[in-house]
Amino acid sequence: MSIKHKMIRAMFGLMGLPTCEEVEQFAYDFLEGSLDSSTMKAVERHLKACKNCQRFIAAYRKTAALVKTFQRPMLDPEFKEKLFEFLVQKAGERV
Amino acid sequence: METLPKSRDFQPAAASNLSEKELIQGLREKADWAFRELISRWSDKLYRLSLRFVKRPEEAQEIVQEVLLKVVEKIDTFEGSSSLYTWLYRVTVNESLMRLRPDKGKKTVSWEEVLPKYESGIHLENFSDWSKLPDEKFVEKEFQQFVQESIELLPDDLKTAYLLKDVEQLPEEEVCKILELTKPAMKNRVHRARLFLRKRIEERYVH
Ligand SMILES: [Zn+2]
Numbered sequence: 571m572s573i574k575h576k577m578i579r580a581m582f583g584l585m586g587l588p589t590c591e592e593v594e595q596f597a598y599d600f601l602e603g604s605l606d607s608s609t610m611k612a613v614e615r616h617l618k619a620c621k622n623c624q625r626f627i628a629a630y631r632k633t634a635a636l637v638k639t640f641q642r643p644m645l646d647p648e649f650k651e652k653l654f655e656f657l658v659q660k661a662g663e664r665v
Numbered sequence: 666m667e668t669l670p671k672s673r674d675f676q677p678a679a680a681s682n683l684s685e686k687e688l689i690q691g692l693r694e695k696a697d698w699a700f701r702e703l704i705s706r707w708s709d710k711l712y713r714l715s716l717r718f719v720k721r722p723e724e725a726q727e728i729v730q731e732v733l734l735k736v737v738e739k740i741d742t743f744e745g746s747s748s749l750y751t752w753l754y755r756v757t758v759n760e761s762l763m764r765l766r767p768d769k770g771k772k773t774v775s776w777e778e779v780l781p782k783y784e785s786g787i788h789l790e791n792f793s794d795w796s797k798l799p800d801e802k803f804v805e806k807e808f809q810q811f812v813q814e815s816i817e818l819l820p821d822d823l824k825t826a827y828l829l830k831d832v833e834q835l836p837e838e839e840v841c842k843i844l845e846l847t848k849p850a851m852k853n854r855v856h857r858a859r860l861f862l863r864k865r866i867e868e869r870y871v872h
Contacts, residue, residue: 572784582786590788591786591787592786594860598856622788626781632796633863638831640813645712654700657700657704660737661695661700662695664695
């Protein structure tokens with residue numbers, strides 16, 4: 571285990587802040603805004619102190635958001651019309 | 666009754682405030698308007714979801730047809746307790762996964778590959794913030810294609826949770842009901858999917 575990592579960990583410990591690993595585990599709820607306010611603040615303070623987690627969270631947030639802009643294909647109206655006729659016919663066969 | 670061109674009868678259902686119960690009742694009575702309503706309300710949504718799984722539009726169309734046919738066949742057994750909403754998504758997911766089964770030989774990622782590495786709780790790797798890439802990048806067809814292909818590499822359990830939560834943007838409670846998962850289990854799957862995709866995009870567009 572490297573001295574550098576031990577020192578960083580000790581620093582977060584002294585500041586009463588979560589580790590990077592804990593920040594990752596909070597990431598989902600952090601984005602949803604569903605953390606309790608003291609945990610939320612602790613994560614924010616970690617992010618202020620840790621550039622690496624800042625970058626991680628920014629890209630994680632984008633990962634969740636970017637698919638929202640994806641194309642939303644629609645069915646061809648002609649297909650819907652055929653589907654309608656198909657369903658009506660099948661329902662008619664049902665006793 | 667007024668005569669509109671037929672295709673105009675399938676408008677997005679936002680305008681319709683018919684309840685699910687009324688729709689089910691209409692379908693039981695085999696009323697034409699109920700079949701139209703079923704299609705307007707659901708076919709595009711289910712098509713989009715199945716297309717994320719199977720890619721080929723024709724196959725996604727078949728899935729929609731299959732699922733809606735099941736509604737028609739099983740409508741008498743529908744109880745108020747299981748909502749049509751949950752049922753439709755669940756059957757679409759299952760139908761889509763079943764069709765994926767034949768190419769099961771393809772590579773998927775494992776959970777271990779996805780996890781970030783730590784030492785004493787501190788990140789071992791240095792991340793890049795690719796969210797700062799120019800906006801145009803994210804709308805490029807090539808980029809979207811890459812993300813879509815990456816989603817396909819996810820194991821089924823992560824893929825379904827991710828597609829419903831992040832891509833289709835369904836409420837958490839609905840995703841849990843559809844996949845019959847507890848909330849922590851659902852969050853965990855979506856989280857792992859995001860970890861994987863974040864990493865894939867970083868590897869492709871930053872390094
Ligand atoms: Zn950190």
